Amino acid sequence: MRIDQASSRLAGSRWAVSKWAGRASVTLGALMLLGGCMTSGRDQTSAIDRWLTTADANAVVNAMAAKGLIPETIDCRFADTTPAQLAYVSKFTWKRAPANTRYHWEVGDPTYLASKEVRANRVGLRRVFAKVVRDPASGRKVGCSVWTS
Numbered sequence: 001m002r003i004d005q006a007s008s009r010l011a012g013s014r015w016a017v018s019k020w021a022g023r024a025s026v027t028l029g030a031l032m033l034l035g036g037c038m039t040s041g042r043d044q045t046s047a048i049d050r051w052l053t054t055a056d057a058n059a060v061v062n063a064m065a066a067k068g069l070i071p072e073t074i075d076c077r078f079a080d081t082t083p084a085q086l087a088y089v090s091k092f093t094w095k096r097a098p099a100n101t102r103y104h105w106e107v108g109d110p111t112y113l114a115s116k117e118v119r120a121n122r123v124g125l126r127r128v129f130a131k132v133v134r135d136p137a138s139g140r141k142v143g144c145s146v147w148t149s
Helices: 014-038 054-066 110-122
Strands: 069-078 088-096 103-108 126-134 141-148
Touching: 054 069, 054 088, 054 103, 069 103, 069 126, 069 141, 088 103, 088 141, 103 110, 110 126, 110 141
Parallel strands: none
Antiparallel strands: 069 088, 103 141, 126 141
16 A cells, blocks of 8 residues: 555544554465465575575565565576476576566576567566576576566
8 A cells, every 4th residue: 555645645644544554464464374374384585595496486586576576697407307307497696676677587498588588578678687508418408587677
C-alpha cells in the first residue's frame, strides 16, 4: 500500500494508520507461514553459495526478489548426473534492484539462449551477463545469461 504524501488520507487519521499497520502485520505473518510451508521449512536464501538446480534456482531468485535484489551475474555448469541425462546447475551473484527494473535469466544450450536473446530484445531487455561452458568429456556446451531493462 502506498501512502500518497500529497493527500492526508492516511496521515490525518491515527486510526487508519494503526488499522493499516495491523493488517500489514497479519498479512506478513500469513505470507511467512505459507512461505515456510511451501519451502519445506528451508530458508531459500541460505542456498546462495551452492550450485542450484533449476527448481531451486527459481525459488532462490523469487526469495531474493522479495528482498529487493536481482541477479547480477550467473555461473552455470553441467550437473554431476549420468552422462545420458542433460541437467544444468547454476549460481548467482546479487545486486540491489534499481527502481522499475525488469530482468530475466536462462540456462540452456547456446541455440536455446539465442532464441531467448531475440525474445528479450523484443521486450526491451538487454543482456548484462553471459557465460558458455564446454563439457570436456562430451564436447557439449551450456550457456547462461541475465537480461535487465
